[in-house]
Amino acid sequence: GAVVSQHPSRVICKSGTSVKIECRSLDFQATTMFWYRQFPKQSLMLMATSNEGSKATYEQGVEKDKFLINHASLTLSTLTVTSAHPEDSSFYICSARTVLETQYFGPGTRLLVL
Amino acid sequence: GDSVTQMEGPVTLSEEAFLTINCTYTATGYPSLFWYVQYPGEGLQLLLKATKADDKGSNKGFEATYRKETTSFHLEKGSVQVSDSAVYFCALSEDPGGYNKLIFGAGTRLAVHP
Numbered sequence: 001g002a003v004v005s006q007h008p009s010r011v012i013c014k015s016g017t018s019v020k021i022e023c024r025s026l027d028f029q030a031t032t033m034f035w036y037r038q039f040p041k042q043s044l045m046l047m048a049t050s051n052e053g054s055k056a057t058y059e060q061g062v063e064k065d066k067f068l069i070n071h072a073s074l075t076l077s078t079l080t081v082t083s084a085h086p087e088d089s090s091f092y093i094c095s096a097r098t099v100l101e102t103q104y105f106g107p108g109t110r111l112l113v114l
Numbered sequence: 115g116d117s118v119t120q121m122e123g124p125v126t127l128s129e130e131a132f133l134t135i136n137c138t139y140t141a142t143g144y145p146s147l148f149w150y151v152q153y154p155g156e157g158l159q160l161l162l163k164a165t166k167a168d169d170k171g172s173n174k175g176f177e178a179t180y181r182k183e184t185t186s187f188h189l190e191k192g193s194v195q196v197s198d199s200a201v202y203f204c205a206l207s208e209d210p211g212g213y214n215k216l217i218f219g220a221g222t223r224l225a226v227h228p
Contacts, residue, residue: 004157036218043118044203044218093158100213105150105157 002028004096006106013084014114021079021109023094029074030096034103035067038091050077084113116141120204120219127194127226135189135222137178137204145206147171147180147187148216152201161189161202165210194226 003026013019023033032051036044048064050056050071058064066088068080077096081088089112095103121136139147146165150158162171167182176191187204204219205212 038221041122041220043220044216046215046217049214095157097213100211102160102211102213103216105152105159107155107157 002104004094004104004106006094006109008109010110012112012114015085016083019081019084019111021092023077023106025075025096028098031099032097033071033077034095035069035079036093038093044093086113089113116206116217118204118206118217118219120222123223125222125224129196129226129228130193133191133194135202137187137189137219139185139206141206143208145208146210146212148205148212149178149189150203150205158203196226196228199224199226
């Protein structure tokens, strides 16, 4: 099946710094990528949807200036958590798909903000 | 809004035991329902799905039936194996293939012992 990778798998950063997480589709061209967040013992929540070459569409309640999403190519999307704070500590998961295909998920990135 | 509730884990079973993981949903329309599985270190993978009431999804010995009257989509397997140890997520989508927004439950960790 199709493979989606994420880098890094885990990251620890200081409060106030920015962190970039990469999501890559390794063997297919992803026209659409999704970013999810999961807090402990809670559901995965969709944060935003991005189409290659277009601005991301954010879900209600997600701050677009805090979570910057770039989908500049058909194989790469990045999520930048700007001025991270401890409450941003979470598990971030991306998924990717081509047109009208199922979503393929990355293994996730665990972010810890100290 | 739409939501998914699934039983808390972890669920611990001996090999060859019967498995049930409960999942119920709330939706305003007629969603499609999914089970995803996440093995350690890997991304979520689609396990099975059902797109309308009374449909049964099945794969790898797992099955789930879309019950509109009880708004449920419980996952079952007659005889689990150690290799089934993973986290299982129930999800719904307003589109039949889960191409777009997926709404997830919190996940249920299954541990199968020899």
